[in-house]
Amino acid sequence: MDRAPGLSVRLKLTLSYAGFLMVAGALLLAAVWVFLLRYVPDIVQTPRGIQTLRPDLIRAFTPAAAAVLAFLLMFGLVGGWILAGHMLSPLNRITHATRLAANGSLSHRIHMEGQEDEFRELADAFDAMLARLEAHAAEQQRFAANASHELRTPLAVTQTLLDVARNDPRRDAGELVDRLHYVNTRAIDLTEALLLLSRVDQRSFTREPVDLSLVAEEATETLLPLAEKRGLTIETSGDIAPAIGSHALLLQMTTNLVHNAIVHNLAEKGTVWITTSVHAKTVVLTVENTGEKLSPQLVSTIVEPFQRGTGRIRTDHAGVGLGLAIVKSIAQAHEGTLTLTPRTDGGLHVTVQLPAAPPQADR
Known part of the structure; x- marks a missing residue:
């Protein structure tokens, strides 16, 4: 956006400091002048006769007041310029980092030193934003x-x-x-x-009240033939879990989780557990399955797109490598979290935590 050139912030602050100092000095001189007028008599009796003091007082006070105001102006401009530069130096570093980021350099960080203040908070927030952008x-x-x-x-x-x-x-x-x-x-x-x-x-979807327990039952009924074909048992339990979001996307998320639990299970006599629960401000969907033992390192990577664990490509229902990546994106789009942990006896424990629907939304 093209903008007309204007005064710099440093110059504006300098003029503000100098102007404030001038006003304060003028008020102080005015107070002194009022004090002199009040307590210094206008006419005094001298050996030479009656003498008027006010004209002499004006002639003596005016040059001194002008000199003081001139000194305050120079002092305010010079001191204000130095002080404004010192105060704005952290902002200059942030501006420099912003320009580097605008040119494509996301690895640069401000790393502002010093105690906690508004500039330090802004710099830390900017560094955190750059880190997220770089990772993204x-x-x-x-x-x-x-x-x-x-x-x-x-x-x-x-x-x-x-x-x-x-x-x-x-x-x-x-x-x-x-x-x-x-x-x-x-x-x-x-x-x-x-x-x-x-x-x-x-996040181009319409939000509406959705019961995760009903979504889990719907996904289970859809995938039950596949589980029976593989000799697996699916157990569902839990409470009514009202959330807010897209029914289609939450169903896709649950279906992906259940499908993943069925496909990557034991060769025979495996089990899939699906539960829903309600907490103070969240609802939780949990999907567990038996299977091979997984290392924490492997579990931490399988949510990435096209990352597949052991034996994921050779099965007849292997998918395209985006199942858990879609689950993660749907959970994040609903302001939720996805947590994966390996089970001690083998298999995977997956938890999706979403914000609970407000009471009025569930009516």
Whole structure:
């Protein structure tokens, strides 16, 4: 935005300091003058006769007052300029850091020294913002690289299948069509997952009262055939858990969690536990499952887009690597948190904590 040039803040502060000092000096001189007029007699009796003092007092006081005001003006301008520069030096550092960030350098930090004050608080908040922006930019770069890789894979497979079919016309067309259909389906699933993730990050959805316990039951009923096919048991329990958000997104979040718990479970006789609970200001959805033992290091990475744990690609319901990333984004879009911890006996313990709906919203 183009703006007309104006006075600098330092000059404005200098003029303000000098002006305040001049006003204070003028008031002080006025008080002295009133004092002199009140307590110094206008006419006195001298050996030479009656003599008027006021004209002499005016002639003596006026040059002295003018000199004092001139001194106060110079002192206010010089001292105000120095004082304003000292006070604004932290702001100059913040401005410099802001310009570096605007030019793309997110690694710069202010690291302001000194005791806690308004400038120190602003600098610390700016440093924290730069740290979050740097982490977000790095995450977006990794996401773009991984998404490009994941999208390139089905395209490359499709190209290979078409090349083989072209070079070998006698090859079974039915097998080729089946493999192309499978690869194309995974590419569509990946594209839809990327679109959903983008929609969640933009938070372009309507908020309404949602009962997490009903959402959990709906997701369980949808995925129950898959669990039965794998010989798994799903146990649901808990209280009515009223939240505020998008029913479709919260259902997608819960479905992803339950699907993840089913797919990454024991080969047989595994269990999935789904519970909901209500606390003072939050509602909690918990999904646990049996499975292989997971290290804390692995658990800390599987929420990243396209990060898959042991055995996640080779299963017939492996997904596209965005399930838990979508869960995390949906939870954050609803001002909630996602916590993953490995279970001691194997498997994963996932907790989603969301703000509880106000009483009037649940009526």
